[in-house]
Amino acid sequence: MSTLMRWDPFRELEDVQNRLSRLLGERPGEEEPFFRGWVPAVDVQETDKEYSIKVDLPEVKREDVKVELADGAVTIQGERRQEKDEKGKRFHRIERQYGQFIRRFALPGEIDATKVQAEFKDGVLKVTLPKTAAAKARSVDVKVA
DSSP: OOOOOOOOHHHHHHHHHHHHHHHTTOOTTOOOOTTSOOOOOEEEEEOSSEEEEEEEOTTOOGGGEEEEEETTEEEEEEEEOOOOOOTTOOOSOOOSOOEEEEEEEEOOTTBOGGGOEEEEETTEEEEEEEBOGGGSOOOOOOOOO
């Protein structure tokens, strides 16, 4: 004699999520840890004269950010530190991500490394990568046969 069980799609989804969490080394049911690191949002723009990288780094101190040019890439790394519990203050929920980050972007060969600039203002890092004179846009006449 077999017993009929009611199918619960949400229980199935939870079971799949728990198995996947175990596979990835996480504990089922545990919330995402806030100290895992984060990936700040980035905009990369290009003009005729330069490339520009803007990185959103709210609540990151200037001394916690490092910009490095090496091996044909620009590397931006740093850390957003979490506030410490203070007497009389308790966190009820932490959703913002904290920790170390690293972003690396391959550079085209036409960058003038001697003129690269970085500016950090109002929580936004702007890295300006000027193009060499040879890389500036030129017009080409196309002849139609």
